[in-house]
Amino acid sequence: MNTPFFAHPTAVIDEGCQIGEGTKIWHFSHIMPNCSIGKNCNIGQNVVISPEVILGNNVKIQNNVSLYTGVTCEDDVFLGPSCVFTNVVNPRSAVNRRGQYAKTIVKKGASIGANATIVCGHDIGEFAFIGAGAVVTKTVPAYALVVGNPAKQIGWMSEYGHRLQFGTNGLATCPESGEQYLLNSNTVTKK
Numbered sequence: 001m002n003t004p005f006f007a008h009p010t011a012v013i014d015e016g017c018q019i020g021e022g023t024k025i026w027h028f029s030h031i032m033p034n035c036s037i038g039k040n041c042n043i044g045q046n047v048v049i050s051p052e053v054i055l056g057n058n059v060k061i062q063n064n065v066s067l068y069t070g071v072t073c074e075d076d077v078f079l080g081p082s083c084v085f086t087n088v089v090n091p092r093s094a095v096n097r098r099g100q101y102a103k104t105i106v107k108k109g110a111s112i113g114a115n116a117t118i119v120c121g122h123d124i125g126e127f128a129f130i131g132a133g134a135v136v137t138k139t140v141p142a143y144a145l146v147v148g149n150p151a152k153q154i155g156w157m158s159e160y161g162h163r164l165q166f167g168t169n170g171l172a173t174c175p176e177s178g179e180q181y182l183l184n185s186n187t188v189t190k191k
């Protein structure tokens with residue numbers, strides 16, 4: 001069968017999945033039924049993508065990540081190695097909560113560091129940055145940098161992944177791209 005994407009022979013792709021051109025799926029990863037995966041994604045080794053998960057274009061997933069039903073990652077999201085999603089806030093083995101999965105949206109351009117845990121139902125804003133090992137228990141604003149357990153905001157990050165230092169005029173410049181950002185009422189926007 002000719003496919004416009006690459007899947008290593010050890011990967012398992014279940015029925016009903018849509019997978020975009022240029023996407024690569026590496027060793028021992030499992031894509032469960034009815035997932036929608038965009039173009040040019042890279043899905044590392046030992047990744048599990050549960051039924052009906054939606055990924056945009058150019059999503060990069062490092063090794064050992066499980067994406068549970070209810071998770072959506074928009075375009076250009078980066079998921080660091082062994083980061084953890086959840087979809088039930090109060091699981092009990094003897095209580096069936098199938099069909100009651102909480103939704104979590106990771107918005108365009110956001111990055112999640114290695115070993116971070118996202119408690120379900122807390123969206124991650126556009127270009128937000130979750131530090132390695134953080135435990136996210138609240139919604140994260142666009143461009144925010146959060147670290148620790150529970151995750152607390154310690155600053156802001158540019159779209160190129162640099163700390164933004166805002167002056168008294170509310171402006172900051174990314175040292176790599178030269179792009180300017182405005183901080184107003186605790187909200188960052190790109191100028």
Ligand SMILES: CC(C)(COP(=O)(O)OP(=O)(O)OC[C@H]1O[C@@H](n2cnc3c(N)ncnc32)[C@H](O)[C@@H]1OP(=O)(O)O)[C@@H](O)C(=O)NCCC(=O)NCCS
Nearest residue numbers: 080081112113114115129130131132133134147148154163
């Ligand atoms: C969050 C991060 C981007 C911060 O980088 P930075 O801006 O260079 O920050 P610094 O190293 O100057 O640290 C600033 C402070 O935050 C603390 N800090 C940094 N990263 C932290 C983390 N992940 N968790 C808790 N605290 C952290 C530092 O200890 C320091 O604290 P201090 O001011 O009390 O000394 C980086 O540490 C990180 O976690 N990157 C993710 C790496 C990753 O997972 N990559 C995956 C692909 S391989």
